Amino acid sequence: MEEKKPVVVYGANGSTGKLICEYLREYDIPFIAAGRNEERLEAAMKLVPGNETADYEVRAVEHSVEALTELFKGASVVCNVVGPFHFYGQPVVEAALAAGCHYIDTTGESNWMKQLKDEFGPKFAAANLSLCPGTAYMYINLEIAAQVALEEDGIDTIEAVTSSNGIPTYGSTQTIVSLVKSESTYYENGQRVDWPVAKVYETVVPGYVMTQLAHPWGGGSLPLWFEDDYRVRNCRTLTTFPDRPMFENIVQLEGHYHKDIKKLPQEEQDAILFQIAEGMQPGHPPRENRLIHSCVDYAIGTGGARQREVILRSGPAYLQTGAYQAAAAHKLINQGPDKVGFVSPCQMLGHRYLLSQTETFFATELEVR
Numbered sequence: 516m517e518e519k520k521p522v523v524v525y526g527a528n529g530s531t532g533k534l535i536c537e538y539l540r541e542y543d544i545p546f547i548a549a550g551r552n553e554e555r556l557e558a559a560m561k562l563v564p565g566n567e568t569a570d571y572e573v574r575a576v577e578h579s580v581e582a583l584t585e586l587f588k589g590a591s592v593v594c595n596v597v598g599p600f601h602f603y604g605q606p607v608v609e610a611a612l613a614a615g616c617h618y619i620d621t622t623g624e625s626n627w628m629k630q631l632k633d634e635f636g637p638k639f640a641a642a643n644l645s646l647c648p649g650t651a652y653m654y655i656n657l658e659i660a661a662q663v664a665l666e667e668d669g670i671d672t673i674e675a676v677t678s679s680n681g682i683p684t685y686g687s688t689q690t691i692v693s694l695v696k697s698e699s700t701y702y703e704n705g706q707r708v709d710w711p712v713a714k715v716y717e718t719v720v721p722g723y724v725m726t727q728l729a730h731p732w733g734g735g736s737l738p739l740w741f742e743d744d745y746r747v748r749n750c751r752t753l754t755t756f757p758d759r760p761m762f763e764n765i766v767q768l769e770g771h772y773h774k775d776i777k778k779l780p781q782e783e784q785d786a787i788l789f790q791i792a793e794g795m796q797p798g799h800p801p802r803e804n805r806l807i808h809s810c811v812d813y814a815i816g817t818g819g820a821r822q823r824e825v826i827l828r829s830g831p832a833y834l835q836t837g838a839y840q841a842a843a844a845h846k847l848i849n850q851g852p853d854k855v856g857f858v859s860p861c862q863m864l865g866h867r868y869l870l871s872q873t874e875t876f877f878a879t880e881l882e883v884r
């Protein structure tokens with residue numbers, strides 16, 4: 516009987532799923548490309564550069580705990596790319612746990628991460644497995660920058676901003692729009708504090724002459740990852756794209772949601788937001804261009820009179836996400852995680868390991884001031 520492939524990519528035919536498959540081949544990792552439609556999966560796999568030499572199989576699967584558990588059994592790592600995750604993620608996490616697999620996904624949704632931490636973190640820890648949502652550009656690079664700042668003893672406060680120029684995919688746009696429903700929190704003196712609703716901030720991003728409009732974006736994931744870290748008392752992060760009109764639209768939409776949509780029944784709210792996202796991005800944008808698309812992640816660590824600024828300049832966000840997922844699978848399969856239970860990517864794999872992997876594939880520069 517053929518041996519089970521160690522990695523299952525669920526949502527493999529999507530924009531990011533294809534990139535994960537591409538980088539799994541770079542690491543020479545056999546994988547199952549799974550999703551809800553076999554034809555779309557087969558067609559997508561033909562578009563993955565180099566896939567003719569990859570060791571993979573295609574499997575269509577129903578989106579249920581039972582069917583997904585059956586598919587995942589015998590594998591080691593589930594890479595889930597079916598988002599928005601607060602809509603679709605729960606059965607996939609349950610199935611990964613039932614099948615005894617480490618779970619990673621590409622979310623940037625803090626509401627989903629909070630849910631996972633409370634509901635599933637202890638169960639994964641008891642099973643000696645890692646549960647690591649957010650194994651993706653947003654917010655690994657910001658976490659790397661923050662972790663480098665925290666290498667200096669005495670730093671206890673992190674202020675950070677992530678800025679990427681790219682075109683959101685269909686799935687990302689659905690996710691971005693659904694985030695207007697999410698509460699946004701930061702972490703101050705050991706407590707979660709709410710960000711004001713429908714507000715953007717003028718923000719300085721290194722390398723840009725003009726300021727950018729930044730948004731709390733659900734609060735980002737750093738406050739959640741650092742709330743159990745004894746070194747950190749305060750953590751606040753913002754997200755921006757140099758595309759200013761897009762941010763003006765987001766804040767208007769958030770205001771519209773709170774004034775007009777929030778009072779409607781949940782299903783109606785979701786249907787309206789789905790339509791709005793469809794209007795913004797009905798299809799799939801072209802593959803990123805390394806000469807055009809890049810990212811800047813900027814963390815300022817302070818503590819007493821100490822200050823450390825860290826700037827991580829890197830390549831395209833979606834390509835990096837593909838590489839990070841494959842790099843995570845590579846370490847999980849060959850060495851196992853540094854930590855089990857609910858973990859951030861840097862806690863699971865080490866920030867210097869993740870940095871080395873993005874440096875391997877992309878023009879990356881880490882500056883520490």
Ligand SMILES: NC(=O)c1ccc[n+]([C@@H]2O[C@H](COP(=O)([O-])OP(=O)(O)OC[C@H]3O[C@@H](n4cnc5c(N)ncnc54)[C@H](OP(=O)(O)O)[C@@H]3O)[C@@H](O)[C@H]2O)c1
Nearest residue numbers: 526529530531597598621623651652653684685686687690
């Ligand atoms: N944090 C980050 O930096 C980062 C980076 C990349 C992606 N992401 C997130 O990852 C998610 C996916 O992004 P993407 O770019 O790959 O989007 P995408 O191109 O739209 O792909 C979405 C995938 O999910 C599948 N899917 C959608 N609804 C489903 C359902 N009800 N049941 C089963 N499968 C379903 C799609 O299958 P069909 O083709 O059959 O519809 C497709 O395979 C988004 O939430 C995005 O925000 C985050």
